[in-house]
Amino acid sequence: MTNHQLPLEQAAMRGLLQTVSDGHDLAPEWIKAATAAPRHSFLPDHIWIDLDGTYRALERRADISAWLAAAYADEPVVTQVNDGVEPGDPSKAWPSSSSSAPSVVFRMLEALDLRPGMRVLEIGTGTGWTSALLSHRLGDANVTTIEVDRGLADRARAALGTAGFAPEVVCGDGALGWGVRAPYDRIVSTCSVRRVPLAWIEQTKPGGVILTPWDNPWICWGLLRLTVGDDETAVGRFSADSSFMLMRTQRDDVDLLRDVVRDDHEAEVSETVLPRRSVVHAEAAFAIGHRIGDIWHAWQDNPAEGVADRLWIASADRSSWAAVDHDGGDEDVFTVRQYGLRRLWDEIEAAHQWWIANGRPGPDRFGLTVTSEGHQAWLDTPAHSWPLN
Incomplete structure (x- = not known):
């Protein structure tokens, strides 16, 4: 040639x-x-x-x-x-x-x-x-x-x-x-x-x-x-290699404030000391996403008076949401609001604890089994599996 x-x-x-x-x-x-x-x-x-x-x-x-x-x-x-x-x-x-x-x-x-x-x-x-x-x-x-x-x-x-x-x-x-x-x-x-x-x-x-x-x-x-x-x-x-654009036919057009959060929602209020940014990056995020499966997140700067930034979390079916607020100070305590049938931040904390208890595994310890009946996620071996939501 x-x-x-x-x-x-x-x-x-x-x-x-x-x-x-x-x-x-x-x-x-x-x-x-x-x-x-x-x-x-x-x-x-x-x-x-x-x-x-x-x-x-x-x-x-x-x-x-x-x-x-x-x-x-x-x-x-x-x-x-x-x-x-x-x-x-x-x-x-x-x-x-x-x-x-x-x-x-x-x-x-x-x-x-x-x-x-x-x-x-x-x-x-x-x-x-x-x-x-x-x-x-x-x-x-x-x-x-x-x-x-x-x-x-x-x-x-x-x-x-x-x-x-x-x-x-x-x-x-x-x-x-x-x-x-x-x-x-x-x-x-x-x-x-x-x-x-x-x-x-x-x-x-x-x-x-x-x-x-x-x-x-x-x-x-x-x-x-x-x-x-x-x-x-x-x-x-x-x-761990690769971060690619999602297949077009698997995209989901969801807007947080348009489709999920409503003014009349009365959220349950609590506090957390788990750093919010630690659950959305790298190996911890991969484990949490793989463990829970059907949740997503978005960031919002200055969403309200006295709130420097907010981590929004929502379920894929749009029925539940959570918000974790940071006031911009040095205090490592964050306000949590949760609404819906699920307590999404509680699920994230549990998944994060599971990740730590299992030695903070990276992607190479995770696997997937795919059949006509669905996807089974697993850690280390298929014997330790759970349905991928």
Whole structure:
């Protein structure tokens, strides 16, 4: 394959590969794939840069140096906002598609443990870069990729063709898989899920692997690797890598003050000494989210006189909520208000105590068993399981 890159682009690619390989030797086959399918070739001219939480459009023609720096940084690049309907006010922009950080992409590809002749289904084509890497490794005929957004699918197909690759690019709902070319040896998702679609298990060969980023209403964090059994049961563990956008068909449009909290709700008032921020970050948050499952949170600054900030908590069914207030002082005692059939802060405190009692486990000690009857979460072994709410 002939590659007509500018010297600047070649140097940028070499620098990226060196960064990705720092402390972790990237396999030669992936170095060859990245060289044959340079990342910048799959990015649109119009991308979005995160500036302290606000996304700003960046045009390649306007600033080629900044565009290339984004293309060859080991960071995700936002390639679409607001499902393709760009807002007039940039502060209203939220990412809806991106090119994932290269180090994460290569970790996922290595976790697939690919071998010649394997057939792969990719969920979420995006820019098409991962599809190109897979095609270089396995051959076009063994790679199928599905994208729910037709505009993204068409653009990725064109970029792949220009770069000399021709995997099958399908526009459709990735949650349904693509049964036309099943069964697959591997299914890899580039969007996170809150439930593993049964179609993925049904379309994977016994002994095959499903690899997907994980999302929980409490925290979007974790990578799940499942092995499919002869009985269409999938079992596997998590790792801490990855935080990806949620699959579009699993989104839930809920607004706290619109859908959950009402003026006439009379909440039960108590106090807590458990630091609120300790339950929403990293390993503790992963454990709490995995243990409880169906709760989510939001922060509100200066919600009332004398309250510096408030942690809101709500159940997924919108029937219960809790609020934990901080007055801004040095006192490590927080006011708690709870409403509904459930006492959500009490559940969080119990889950936090469970996490500490079990040695503060990280994601790699958690696992999941998926069957047609549902999802069973577990710690260390499937014998220690509970239903995932």
